[in-house]
Structure formats: C-alpha cells, structure tokens
Amino acid sequence: MPGQRLHTTRVLASWVAALAWPGAAPPATAEVVARTAAGFELKWSRTVTADPGRSYAAATRRVGRWWSPDHTYSGVSRNLSLEPRAGGCFCERLAKRGSVQHLQVAYVVPGNTLRMLGGLGPLQELGASGVLTWHFAQVDGGGTRIDWTYRVTGLDGPAAAKLGAVVDQVLGTQLQRLSNYVDTGQP
Secondary structure (H helix, E strand, O other), X not given: OHXXXXXXXXXXXXXXXXXXXXXXXXXOEEEEEEEEOOXXXXXXXXXXOOOHHHHHHXXXXXXXXXXXXXXXXXOOHHHEEEOOOOOOEEEEEOHHHOEEEEEEEEEEEOOOEEEEEOOOOHHHHOOOEXXXXXXXXXXXXXXXXXXXXXXXXXXXXXXXXXXXXXXXXXXXXXXXXXXXXXXXXXO
C-alpha cells in the first residue's frame, strides 16, 4: 500500500537521520554488550530521582508524553499506548483507523520489570526479532536506576552493523527523554 510505504520510509529516514545527527552519542549511558553477524545487544542506564513505582508508571502509563514523535509512524507521540500486561501492546494509532504494533509485552513485574518482544522501526520490516527489557531498581539514597537492554537477531551482517548504531542512538535518546520526564515532567 502506498500510504503504508510512505510511513515506513519516513520512520526509516528518521532512524537513519538519528545516526547522522551531530553529537550523535545518546545522553543516556550506552554500552554495546555484544555484536554478531546476525544482530546485537545494547544496554542503556539512567538514574532518576523518583522511586521505582513512579518511574515505572511514567514509562508505561504515559509513553505518549515522553517518546519522541520523530520515532513514530504518525509523527504524533500521543498516538502511542502501552498496555503493561502479558500479551499487551506497545502500539500506535495511525490515520484512517490504521495501527502499528511496535512491540508485544511478554513479562511484567509492576514497578520493577517490563519485557517486550519485536522489532522496532525498520527492524520490523526486515523480519528481525528483538527483546527489549526495562528494569527499574531502587538506588541507595533514593531514586531509581532505569536499565534498558535490547537484544536483536535475524539480520544480515551489513544491516546488523548499521542498524545497531542507529538503534543505540534512537533508544538512548528515548531513555534520556523518559528520565527527563520522570524528573521534570518534560521530555
């Protein structure tokens, strides 16, 4: 469908633009845990002032308030929703009653862990499989350490190398936006 193709092209372009962005290192602490010819594993960490329950609630119940509209198919963050339950959907409403499932929720421990399955952005169209885990842990002295880990497989060698760097940038930026939202109410 031409409209769907346009959305996919726009999303891919925004992910590629993230790689070319000046000062491309994401503000969240990032670590490449592993790279293979078929995929990658990335990890980001950020500490916020709120407790784990409040941090988890902000991440899951208000995803449309902190996720960047540049990394949506519709260009509108408020079209995003996240159902924090096994089988739930990290989804987006599109025009003309369209929709996209970004990830499917597989594991939930409220206030602690959320695990989702799927390929974000261009990874979906490439048939890649991914596991994105969000972990929220109390830190000494108050606050929460938020750790995200994204493991992706099912790519060919050149795509794995290129997209690994893009995903690192995009998700690092999303975690920075979440931490800003938790601490200030603004992404």
